[in-house]
Amino acid sequence: MSIWILFIGFMILSWLVSHQLKVRFRKYSQIPLGNGMTGRDVAERMLRDNGITGVKIGSVGGQLTDHYNPANRTINLSSEVYNSKSVAAAAVAAHETGHAIQHADAYAWLGLRSKLVPVVSFASRYVQWVLLAGILLIETFPALIMIGIGLFAMTTLFSIITLPVEVNASKRALAWLSESGVTVSGTHDKAEDALKWAAYTYFVAALGSIATLIYYVLMLTGLGRD
Secondary structure, three states, rough: OOHHHHHHHHHHHHHHHHHHHHHHHHHHOOOOOOOOOHHHHHHHHHHHHOOOOEEEEEOOHHHHHHHHOOOOEEEEHHHHHHHHEHHHHHHHHHHHHHHHHHHHHOOOOHHHHHHHHHHHHHHHHHHHEEEHHHOOOOOOHHHHHHHHHHHHHHHHHHHHHHHOOOOHHHHHHHHHHHHOOOOOOOHHHHHHHHHHHHHHHHHHHHHHHHHHHHHHHHHHHHOOOO
């Protein structure tokens, strides 16, 4: 019963953090940056200030779908960030550009995460089915749940490695936003708050993944089957 209370607690916490991130993003999306720069402009200038060339900036659909793809060196900004001249857009664009700078600097944690992507992609595709089969056949075929735990452990490792990557990208973004004067005293704290809540989502996801992994291990040992 206690493990289920923990899971429910993580679900509620995850929802609260995600909700707060969306609330702040909407709020700061209504606050103009003050210099007329769009999210794309911010990304372009940050790349230029760091002497980085060969990185493309594009627009993608959806909300909070912004990401950097190291495979083809593209900064993909959601349309509301790409075209917006708000504080939120500047913060998100600078954060994703921070990943491009990490790539150029051969930041070790980003390199490790990139190497894990194919493995995690495979694990994510099959892990739930393998775990379900393993739970159902735990008495007759315990090796199956061990395989499932191994696959889930890879996704958990990916979540953990993602933490320093995201936090470092935000630190780079905030430092540049301040030093370049893109954000000033009236807007910088809002950009910092937006990125802080974005980071919280990764912390909660990692903690939830660790807790789930521990549960499956306990189940394998017989301690979590009640």
